Amino acid sequence: MDQKTERVTLNVGSIIVATGFREFDPSVIKEYHYGDYPDVVTHLELARMIDGFGPTGGLIVRPSDRKPAKKIVMIQCVGSRDKRYNSYCSGICCMISLKHAILIKEAYPDTDITICYIDIRTTGRGHEDYYERARELGIKFVKGRPTEVLLDPETKRLIVDVEDALLNRFLELEADLVVLASAMVPAEGTEKLAEILGLELDEDGFFKEYNAKLRPTETKMSGVYICGGTTFPKDVPTTSLHAHSAAVKAAKFLMNGKIVKDQRTAVVKEEYCGDCEFCPVTCPYGAISLVPSDEGHFVARVSDLLCEGCGVCVGTCPLNAIELRNWRPDQMLAQMRALLSINGSSKPLVLAICCSECGHTAVDSSGMSMMQYPASVRVMKVPCTGILQVHQFLEAFKAGAQGVMVVGCKSDGCHYEVGSQIAKRKVELAKILLKEYGVEPERLEMFNMVYIEGAKFAEAARMMVERLEKMGPLRLMGGS
Amino acid sequence: MEQAEERENVTLPFSKVVASRLGGETIALCYQCGTCASSCPVAKITPRFNPRKVIKLSLLGEKDEVISGDAIWLCCSCYNCQERCPQGVEIADVIYALRNIAFEEGYIPPIYSEFASALLKDGRIIKVSKFVEKKRSTLGLPPLKPTGVEALRKILSATGFDKLQKKEESR
Numbered sequence: 001m002d003q004k005t006e007r008v009t010l011n012v013g014s015i016i017v018a019t020g021f022r023e024f025d026p027s028v029i030k031e032y033h034y035g036d037y038p039d040v041v042t043h044l045e046l047a048r049m050i051d052g053f054g055p056t057g058g059l060i061v062r063p064s065d066r067k068p069a070k071k072i073v074m075i076q077c078v079g080s081r082d083k084r085y086n087s088y089c090s091g092i093c094c095m096i097s098l099k100h101a102i103l104i105k106e107a108y109p110d111t112d113i114t115i116c117y118i119d120i121r122t123t124g125r126g127h128e129d130y131y132e133r134a135r136e137l138g139i140k141f142v143k144g145r146p147t148e149v150l151l152d153p154e155t156k157r158l159i160v161d162v163e164d165a166l167l168n169r170f171l172e173l174e175a176d177l178v179v180l181a182s183a184m185v186p187a188e189g190t191e192k193l194a195e196i197l198g199l200e201l202d203e204d205g206f207f208k209e210y211n212a213k214l215r216p217t218e219t220k221m222s223g224v225y226i227c228g229g230t231t232f233p234k235d236v237p238t239t240s241l242h243a244h245s246a247a248v249k250a251a252k253f254l255m256n257g258k259i260v261k262d263q264r265t266a267v268v269k270e271e272y273c274g275d276c277e278f279c280p281v282t283c284p285y286g287a288i289s290l291v292p293s294d295e296g297h298f299v300a301r302v303s304d305l306l307c308e309g310c311g312v313c314v315g316t317c318p319l320n321a322i323e324l325r326n327w328r329p330d331q332m333l334a335q336m337r338a339l340l341s342i343n344g345s346s347k348p349l350v351l352a353i354c355c356s357e358c359g360h361t362a363v364d365s366s367g368m369s370m371m372q373y374p375a376s377v378r379v380m381k382v383p384c385t386g387i388l389q390v391h392q393f394l395e396a397f398k399a400g401a402q403g404v405m406v407v408g409c410k411s412d413g414c415h416y417e418v419g420s421q422i423a424k425r426k427v428e429l430a431k432i433l434l435k436e437y438g439v440e441p442e443r444l445e446m447f448n449m450v451y452i453e454g455a456k457f458a459e460a461a462r463m464m465v466e467r468l469e470k471m472g473p474l475r476l477m478g479g480s
Numbered sequence: 481m482e483q484a485e486e487r488e489n490v491t492l493p494f495s496k497v498v499a500s501r502l503g504g505e506t507i508a509l510c511y512q513c514g515t516c517a518s519s520c521p522v523a524k525i526t527p528r529f530n531p532r533k534v535i536k537l538s539l540l541g542e543k544d545e546v547i548s549g550d551a552i553w554l555c556c557s558c559y560n561c562q563e564r565c566p567q568g569v570e571i572a573d574v575i576y577a578l579r580n581i582a583f584e585e586g587y588i589p590p591i592y593s594e595f596a597s598a599l600l601k602d603g604r605i606i607k608v609s610k611f612v613e614k615k616r617s618t619l620g621l622p623p624l625k626p627t628g629v630e631a632l633r634k635i636l637s638a639t640g641f642d643k644l645q646k647k648e649e650s651r
């Protein structure tokens with residue numbers, strides 16, 4: 001017991017977060033009197049009693065007087081599936097209750113055990129067998145969530161007040177021990193750790209996987225993986241599976257001995273940087289920091305390792321001090337001009353600037369499903385619509401576009417988090433400017449879609465062309 | 481387009497009707513855990529009322545059974561159930577919504593109908609008897625002031641309550 005807290009600094013190439021989850025503190029649910037009545041316990045506490053090497057040597061007792069617990073009532077969904085605390089199903093507490101009830105009943109067959117449940121959830125290989133075994137052993141089940149746990153002042157026994165909803169009968173179940181199947185919530189310090197590692201949390205406060213279906217255990221920070229209960233409560237087999245996935249991914253990441261990255265990263269032209277702090281705040285990956293410059297002020301600097309090449313910083317910088325490699329404004333302008341150089345149809349020319357994620361993929365899906373849209377719509381791909389600057393919309397009109405469509409992800413589904421929201425604001429700003437210049441603001445429009453919405457893109461393109469046909473040709477200042 | 485119109489013309493299922501009424505919005509959240517029932521002092525003493533069953537029957541569309549029966553009128557509005565419902569179902573308020581529907585459709589226990597008539601007439605649901613007046617004076621309480629029945633009638637007429645009650649009385 002002479003262990004001391006030690007601070008160790010490690011130099012690592014990859015991080016796996018496996019900080020698990022924690023049991024919800026049910027004392028906030030006043031009517032169950034946890035922390036108030038000593039004989040109301042949680043499953044974690046019961047597990048210590050069941051353990052032969054635990055404090056009671058495997059005896060199941062009432063903590064109040066350490067006498068054997070002959071009647072046990074378990075209450076399910078305590079703080080789970082409850083909109084006041086955690087609205088999700090914790091997923092494993094039904095199994096924990098069944099397992100504990102079976103272990104106790106097998107060791108002490110005369111113990112009377114009742115499980116009060118809303119629904120018994122035993123998904124997973126072999127799990128239903130536990131439910132069956134529990135019934136065979138004579139464990140009782142009451143469908144009903146108790147309203148309260150009371151203490152009989154005379155007998156000092158607990159009473160669980162519950163409706164058996166199947167019989168429509170009110171029961172007052174006597175108990176030596178009441179066990180709460182308390183919810184599983186994110187581990188302590190999760191928020192702080194997320195902040196340090198630049199990771200996101202979901203609405204319940206668990207770590208968020210980059211894409212739980214296609215890229216499980218990955219995060220938006222390359223080289224940082226999460227697994228097990230950090231992402232949601234899990235049983236042991238699922239946790240093990242998840243841990244394997246994280247370990248394999250971390251190994252693969254390290255195995256090369258080097259990191260291969262797309263050249264598409266941002267560069268700051270330091271002499272233009274005005275130290276405004278816009279870009280470090282906006283970058284979804286925390287890739288930009290302010291560092292002291294030779295001239296005694298601060299300048300933004302991009303970490304090539306962290307940068308994912310979205311270009312959101314480019315669109316944000318008020319001084320045009322940031323560029324994305326291979327996506328410089330002059331390169332984009334050249335692309336624009338080339339796309340708009342010839343029309344070849346009688347319809348008005350439209351430039352559709354699409355993000356490389358949902359926007360451009362929606363265009364692809366419209367093509368794959370053989371959907372038709374006017375040939376005068378020219379598609380230009382950009383990393384993310386967040387890269388666009390207001391003057392680029394105006395340049396498109398100067399280069400010959402009669403209309404401009406900006407096609408990005410839905411604002412809550414943007415692959416670079418904030419990109420399409422930023423683009424939306426730019427489009428609104430550009431519309432005001434267009435009006436000032438005497439150009440109809442309806443010639444510019446932002447569309448948000450999911451990658452499979454090919455039909456939506458085709459429809460938007462047709463709508464835009466029709467709108468422009470009605471408007472007639474564009475007249476820029478000075479008339480043309 | 482046509483489909484959308486068609487959809488609007490379809491009569492709403494009863495649970496949706498309840499959900500569209502003030503107080504009834506949360507009804508569909510119920511997952512039948514029974515917390516409300518074991519919280520309810522009325523359900524504990526009479527099998528004629530159980531808030532969980534009222535919700536279930538309404539969700540299943542058993543409109544006639546719900547609005548023509550006396551169950552919904554037995555709730556004493558203690559809000560115990562609502563305090564403890566894990567799904568945030570506003571049970572007592574749902575029951576008010578059901579009572580409103582029942583009243584509109586002509587189902588109201590006679591005692592409530594009498595209250596309603598008295599309210600329209602004198603501004604009180606219970607007539608102040610000679611006995612009450614005497615009791616007040618022996619207790620040293622001042623005599624009851626007349627009610628602002630005119631203002632009350634205006635409110636009751638704005639809500640359409642008076643018309644419904646007239647209809648009820650002429651039954």
Ligand code: SF4
Pocket residue numbers: 076077078080081088089090091092093094095119120121181
């Ligand atoms: S696993 Fe069972 S006890 Fe746990 S929250 Fe889900 S339904 Fe409730």
Ligand code: SF4
Pocket residue numbers: 265266282283284285286287288302306307308309310311312313314324
């Ligand atoms: S391109 Fe995107 S990821 Fe890279 S520094 Fe700019 S905002 Fe951050």
Ligand code: SF4
Pocket residue numbers: 509510511512513514515516517531532535564565566567568569571
């Ligand atoms: S407490 Fe709420 S969720 Fe449970 S049965 Fe009653 S209304 Fe339904």
Ligand code: SF4
Pocket residue numbers: 516519520521522523531554555556557558559560561562571572
């Ligand atoms: S408000 Fe009504 S339904 Fe709810 S507990 Fe009180 S009497 Fe029962």
